[in-house]
Amino acid sequence: xxxKESINDILSLIQVQGRMIDYYLLKNLFEGQTVNIxxxxxxxxxxxxxxxxxxxPDTMLPDSSxxxxxxxxxxxxxxxxxxxxxxxxxxxxxxxxxTYIPEKRGWELVPxxxxxxxxxxxxxxxGVDEFGYGNPNPQIVGxxxxxxxxxxxxxxxxLLSYIIEYxxxxxxxxxxxxxILSLIQxxxxxxxxxxxDLFPMLKFACDEELGHxxxxxxxxxxxxxxxxxxxxxxxxEELLYKNLExxxxxxxxxxxxxxxxxxxxxxxxxxxxxxxxxxxTYNVIKALLQ
Numbered sequence: 001x002x003x004k005e006s007i008n009d010i011l012s013l014i015q016v017q018g019r020m021i022d023y024y025l026l027k028n029l030f031e032g033q034t035v036n037i038x039x040x041x042x043x044x045x046x047x048x049x050x051x052x053x054x055x056x057p058d059t060m061l062p063d064s065s066x067x068x069x070x071x072x073x074x075x076x077x078x079x080x081x082x083x084x085x086x087x088x089x090x091x092x093x094x095x096x097x098x099t100y101i102p103e104k105r106g107w108e109l110v111p112x113x114x115x116x117x118x119x120x121x122x123x124x125x126x127g128v129d130e131f132g133y134g135n136p137n138p139q140i141v142g143x144x145x146x147x148x149x150x151x152x153x154x155x156x157x158x159l160l161s162y163i164i165e166y167x168x169x170x171x172x173x174x175x176x177x178x179x180i181l182s183l184i185q186x187x188x189x190x191x192x193x194x195x196x197d198l199f200p201m202l203k204f205a206c207d208e209e210l211g212h213x214x215x216x217x218x219x220x221x222x223x224x225x226x227x228x229x230x231x232x233x234x235x236x237e238e239l240l241y242k243n244l245e246x247x248x249x250x251x252x253x254x255x256x257x258x259x260x261x262x263x264x265x266x267x268x269x270x271x272x273x274x275x276x277x278x279x280x281t282y283n284v285i286k287a288l289l290q
Contacts, residue, residue, distance in 0.1 A: 002251070002288065010281060013255050018278025021055075025078055026282045029289060034079045038088065041075055044068065048098065049091035057275040058120040058262065059110060067109045067123075069095060070136050073143055093150040096140055100154060105162045106137035118268040120260075134171055134179030138163050142186035160194075167198055175205035177220040184228045206232040210239060215246055218260050223247060223287035230290075247284045256280040 002010075007030070014023045021040045024033040044055040050064025051072040059065065069092060079085050099107055112125045141159045148156050163186055171183060180202070187198050212219040222243040225233055233240055250256050255277035262269040 014278040022278030049095035118265040120262040138186035139182040142189035
């Protein structure tokens with residue numbers, strides 16, 4: 001376990017090098033910061049209800065994007081008081097409705113304007129369709145299922161059928177890190193009968209992906225799976241312990257920096273990586289505290 005002194009040192013580093021949203025998220029693990037989280041999150045929100053302004057730090061597009069809005073949804077999970085976040089949740093639901101693309105049966109992670117601002121190579125608009133259906137559609141539909149009382153235009157039953165069809169036909173042959181995490185977020189919001197239907201294929205995919213144990217490289221880390229849903233770590237408890245020890249050793253050197261590059265806009269990435277560092281560090285500490 002990290003000492004109080006270590007936590008305070010990390011908080012100070014995030015204040016100086018990172019973002020206040022991650023500072024408040026980390027501090028919220030120890031003392032209530034939910035109001036500050038909401039206030040800070042609003043700085044990334046646009047009038048259309050979506051989020052931009054680098055909330056997902058690998059794109060600096062100020063306009064709203066699905067990928068940044070998905071990060072906002074993840075952050076809101078840290079806030080248990082529903083009344084405090086209900087207005088923002090409604091705005092996100094309406095943003096998802098307004099950006100739905102019927103011919104794609106889902107959403108586009110970034111708009112074409114992404115190319116007008118510094119971003120990672122994988123967010124080049126020309127390659128956005130390469131992510132496939134599994135990222136981010138399952139997690140969005142799971143979110144809309146949870147907050148279906150706010151839906152006005154989308155057919156939720158139809159959306160659910162699309163995701164379940166994808167999970168049974170495409171996912172088993174294309175189950176990489178982000179597809180797995182997105183489908184787990186969908187799974188987390190589903191009733192028991194759908195969970196029982198999805199569990200075997202999700203568990204198999206997790207078992208396979210956890211076989212990549214070079215944690216210095218970009219891969220699905222056991223601690224990330226622990227944060228998503230620990231049931232999928234059954235049989236991998238020792239691996240999780242080793243992964244947490246690995247991450248704790250990285251914390252001893254300061255904030256956890258991303259283990260990837262942008263492969264373009266090198267100068268901008270040198271600044272952005274510290275915005276990532278606060279968020280990565282928050283997630284690791286959250287996992288250590290579980």
